[in-house]
Amino acid sequence: MAFEAGRGLTHLxxxxxxxxxxxxxxxxxxxxxxxxxxxGKDSAVMLHLARKAFYPSPPPFPLLHVDTTWKxxxxxxxxxxxxxxxxxxxxxxxxxxxxxxxxNPFDHGALHTDMWKTEGLKQALDKYGFDAAFGxxxxxxxxxxxxxxxxxxxxxxxxxxxxxxxxELWNLYNARKAKGESIRVFxxxxxxxxxxxxxxxxxxxxxxxxxxxxxRPVVERDGLLIMVDDERFRLKxxxxxxxxxxxxxxxxxxxxxxxxxxEATTLPEVIQxxxxxxxxxxxxxxxxxxAGGASxxxxxxxxxx
Amino acid sequence: MADMQESSYKADELIARDIDAYLAQxxxxxxxxxxxxxxxxxxxxxxxxxxxxxxxxxxxxxLAALEADSKKLGxxxxxxxxxLLVDGLAAEREQGITIDVAYRxxxxxxxxxxxxxxxxxxxxxxxxxxxxxxxxxxxxxxDARKGVLTQTRRHSYLVNLIGIRHVVLxxxxxxxxxxxxxxxxxxxxAYKAFAGSIGIGEFTAIPISGxxxxxxxxxxxxxxxxxxxxxxxxLETVELNVTAESERPFRxxxxxxxxxxxxxxxxxxxxxxxxxxxxxxxxxxxxxxTSVVSRIVTQGGDLARAVAGQSVTLTLADxxxxxxxxxxxxxxxxxxxxxxxxxxxxxxxxxxxxxxxxYWLKMGTQTVSATVQAPKYQVNVNTLEHVAAKTLELNxxxxxxxxxxxxxxxEPYDANRTLGGFxxxxxxxxxxxxxxxxxxxxxxxxxxxxxALDVSREVRAGLKNQKPAVLWFxxxxxxxxxxxxxxxxxxxxxxxxxxFLLDGDNVRHGLNKDLGFxxxxxxxxxxxxxEVARLMADAGMIVITAFxxxxxxxxxxxxxxxxxxxxxxxxxxxxxxxxxARDVKGLYKKARAGQLKNFTGIDSPYEPPVAxxxxxxxAMMSPxxxxxxxxxRLIP
Numbered sequence: 025m026a027f028e029a030g031r032g033l034t035h036l037x038x039x040x041x042x043x044x045x046x047x048x049x050x051x052x053x054x055x056x057x058x059x060x061x062x063x064g065k066d067s068a069v070m071l072h073l074a075r076k077a078f079y080p081s082p083p084p085f086p087l088l089h090v091d092t093t094w095k096x097x098x099x100x101x102x103x104x105x106x107x108x109x110x111x112x113x114x115x116x117x118x119x120x121x122x123x124x125x126x127x128n129p130f131d132h133g134a135l136h137t138d139m140w141k142t143e144g145l146k147q148a149l150d151k152y153g154f155d156a157a158f159g160x161x162x163x164x165x166x167x168x169x170x171x172x173x174x175x176x177x178x179x180x181x182x183x184x185x186x187x188x189x190x191x192e193l194w195n196l197y198n199a200r201k202a203k204g205e206s207i208r209v210f211x212x213x214x215x216x217x218x219x220x221x222x223x224x225x226x227x228x229x230x231x232x233x234x235x236x237x238x239x240r241p242v243v244e245r246d247g248l249l250i251m252v253d254d255e256r257f258r259l260k261x262x263x264x265x266x267x268x269x270x271x272x273x274x275x276x277x278x279x280x281x282x283x284x285x286x287e288a289t290t291l292p293e294v295i296q297x298x299x300x301x302x303x304x305x306x307x308x309x310x311x312x313x314x315a316g317g318a319s320x321x322x323x324x325x326x327x328x329x
Numbered sequence: 330m331a332d333m334q335e336s337s338y339k340a341d342e343l344i345a346r347d348i349d350a351y352l353a354q355x356x357x358x359x360x361x362x363x364x365x366x367x368x369x370x371x372x373x374x375x376x377x378x379x380x381x382x383x384x385x386x387x388x389x390x391x392l393a394a395l396e397a398d399s400k401k402l403g404x405x406x407x408x409x410x411x412x413l414l415v416d417g418l419a420a421e422r423e424q425g426i427t428i429d430v431a432y433r434x435x436x437x438x439x440x441x442x443x444x445x446x447x448x449x450x451x452x453x454x455x456x457x458x459x460x461x462x463x464x465x466x467x468x469x470x471x472d473a474r475k476g477v478l479t480q481t482r483r484h485s486y487l488v489n490l491i492g493i494r495h496v497v498l499x500x501x502x503x504x505x506x507x508x509x510x511x512x513x514x515x516x517x518x519a520y521k522a523f524a525g526s527i528g529i530g531e532f533t534a535i536p537i538s539g540x541x542x543x544x545x546x547x548x549x550x551x552x553x554x555x556x557x558x559x560x561x562x563x564l565e566t567v568e569l570n571v572t573a574e575s576e577r578p579f580r581x582x583x584x585x586x587x588x589x590x591x592x593x594x595x596x597x598x599x600x601x602x603x604x605x606x607x608x609x610x611x612x613x614x615x616x617x618x619t620s621v622v623s624r625i626v627t628q629g630g631d632l633a634r635a636v637a638g639q640s641v642t643l644t645l646a647d648x649x650x651x652x653x654x655x656x657x658x659x660x661x662x663x664x665x666x667x668x669x670x671x672x673x674x675x676x677x678x679x680x681x682x683x684x685x686x687x688y689w690l691k692m693g694t695q696t697v698s699a700t701v702q703a704p705k706y707q708v709n710v711n712t713l714e715h716v717a718a719k720t721l722e723l724n725x726x727x728x729x730x731x732x733x734x735x736x737x738x739x740e741p742y743d744a745n746r747t748l749g750g751f752x753x754x755x756x757x758x759x760x761x762x763x764x765x766x767x768x769x770x771x772x773x774x775x776x777x778x779x780x781a782l783d784v785s786r787e788v789r790a791g792l793k794n795q796k797p798a799v800l801w802f803x804x805x806x807x808x809x810x811x812x813x814x815x816x817x818x819x820x821x822x823x824x825x826x827x828x829f830l831l832d833g834d835n836v837r838h839g840l841n842k843d844l845g846f847x848x849x850x851x852x853x854x855x856x857x858x859x860e861v862a863r864l865m866a867d868a869g870m871i872v873i874t875a876f877x878x879x880x881x882x883x884x885x886x887x888x889x890x891x892x893x894x895x896x897x898x899x900x901x902x903x904x905x906x907x908x909x910a911r912d913v914k915g916l917y918k919k920a921r922a923g924q925l926k927n928f929t930g931i932d933s934p935y936e937p938p939v940a941x942x943x944x945x946x947x948a949m950m951s952p953x954x955x956x957x958x959x960x961x962r963l964i965p
Binding site: 032034035036037038039040041042044045048049051052075076077079080081082163164170171190191192193194195196198200201202213214216218219222225226292293295296299300 | 344345348349351352355356357358359360430431432433434436440441443455456458459462463569571572575584585587588589593595597598599626627628629636638639640642653677689691692694746747750751752754759760761764
């Protein structure tokens, strides 16, 4: 996005500048930062911004993927490619207890997310001693996110206390913390889903092909179209995968992520569909519905990103 | 629903027909941040919910949940309660109030908007100031049935205090007063009289109904007597802060120094004012050194020019010292440098301001230690009277003098928000406890143009191949300070370190021979010794001082003269009984006999260090062992 003389900054240029400022501030003020990389479109934008922020240096922190072993295969491919291209170290963490017990989305429901993601994240942060972790959450995603600070403090037990957040004035961020405490930092807090897509389009940022429509094998469960991405998928009696032209609006563990039927094979078409659609982004995710309206807020207090 | 069909920002048709054209249009939108302020029940959440709803930021699944919630929790009977869209946290949904700052997003064809939604309760001044600090514009909501209230005055005062230049007075719930023009005019006139009195010159008044939708996005048929713009029109056309900032002098607070290899040294930061071009002559503050911008580096290629609001990396033609916290300006438009300011403070912590205590002050990219004096006055935000105050409690606003431990580049807040707005951080809890806005510098330091010395203290210390330090011995008379200090110096010299020992003998007979032993003289004695020690540390020396220095505040004063990590308080801990028993010089005897006045431990107090860098208990170790321990701590 080259700045053109004679006109003001566009909203995307402003958002980009703000995110870069946040990324640099964390690197200047914390001891051991890390970027949580989930391979989704928000992570893609966050990584792209980090590469811009520190150019010509590579971003001075590693990427951390808290893996569940149940992501789409295409996600693992892009993850490894992006780590190579960015010149950053990639750390992949698997919760050993979840691994040992064979925790999976078919048998364990909410426990799957809790063990692999929430517990796995805490373990990984403790193991490496990271004192700041970048996350790609956006305030427009969910009601409790709208009230979370850009620099969000976690106790030594990784808990979030929504009633005891530090005021954030101007673009001044207080990164001071006691030993054992850590910060989650959300550089793209003020981006909306449309901003993300538009930026990916303008900057030509690589994303997982699953965001584009293609013929894929799916089954319908509880009103969601679930893709049969590998042989571990347990088909119910009489269930036969159908080939449908589908794409994903959000990516997670493949057995928990609903596809939408679509013919959008280009970014403008994807954006077009998004703008004309009538359901919100997180609607395809099973985990938000676990505990009613306050589900995400509760998860966050417990340490989920 | 009045006239909602005309809503200016339903772009569905264009999206469906020509997505590329829509994207091109959206790509050139600007960004406006605004804040809505109102009392409980003024309809603030409803207004924001309405803006989100009308801009299609609410999807069907959210709407279905909203309809269900409205029936369960809503305050609007069978109608959709837009406020429920906005009230996020579980706790506040149950209480039916908003308890914190929340940010919302929507967009029209012209702009993207970020709304700071802040609560209207009295105890939450803090949240409103936080939300207002990033806003270009404020919408002040008034319930048409109630008119201008105390809260309205308070919100307006805060909006003006934080420097928001555009104010919209939204007289809401017009539907509930039958769109009565006379009542509306009365409210606007009352507000105008008040606004003028606090310095808000211009504002735009609009009669609206968030619930019905009057004059939000389209002119309402219910108010034919109103000829002004809709709320949306104002939001879409008002001038942005960033535009105004780009017309001011160039300011770049250096955030991070980018050094991928020996051939590249870039200075990264978010431009806080003005415009910069490659080839411009620049000055680095506080050093005052000058150079020329060689490149404006970005991943997408070098820029010829960059403006306020952009995050950039500059390289300079000369190898000059420049690090995080410094400010780069145009060579002929430098910022001032000072260490004492008058500032407006907003206190944000349950624990009141502690006058004289050290806080971290973070402004721009610099963090320094600072103390606050007793407030000159506190402002009663309801009556706007100035009242006397000894401190500032949670949500209090006052004016006070702030001193920093070193001179920092700054600008008055009115001239530059980034270089004049700061936060105060509690050194123990790390909490953000206050916010401040610099009004002006108080001291002569702004007139001192700091000479840029090419021979810096780093250079001098480097020549001596050591890190400067001050070993500040403190303890009772006869505790063993001089004995141990002498041993330490001998050992350091043997290690080829450059040292100097300052003690009573070489100071009292020369530099301080005009001083006696009254409390005032003892304080001055220590101040002079501190200044000499600092100069010697600047010269690269390891300075050892051996004075009783009984008062904590004086030792703290010396500590603040030195860069962090260079002051070592060495507590030579010997009990009074033991020191008096030794009485090498016979001084205790004289003091007990009344022949010596103001003798520490006898008729003048000794304040032991609270957290000395080095604590020597002379009952537990020999002078030799003590000296070894001190050197171990100094040179690990």
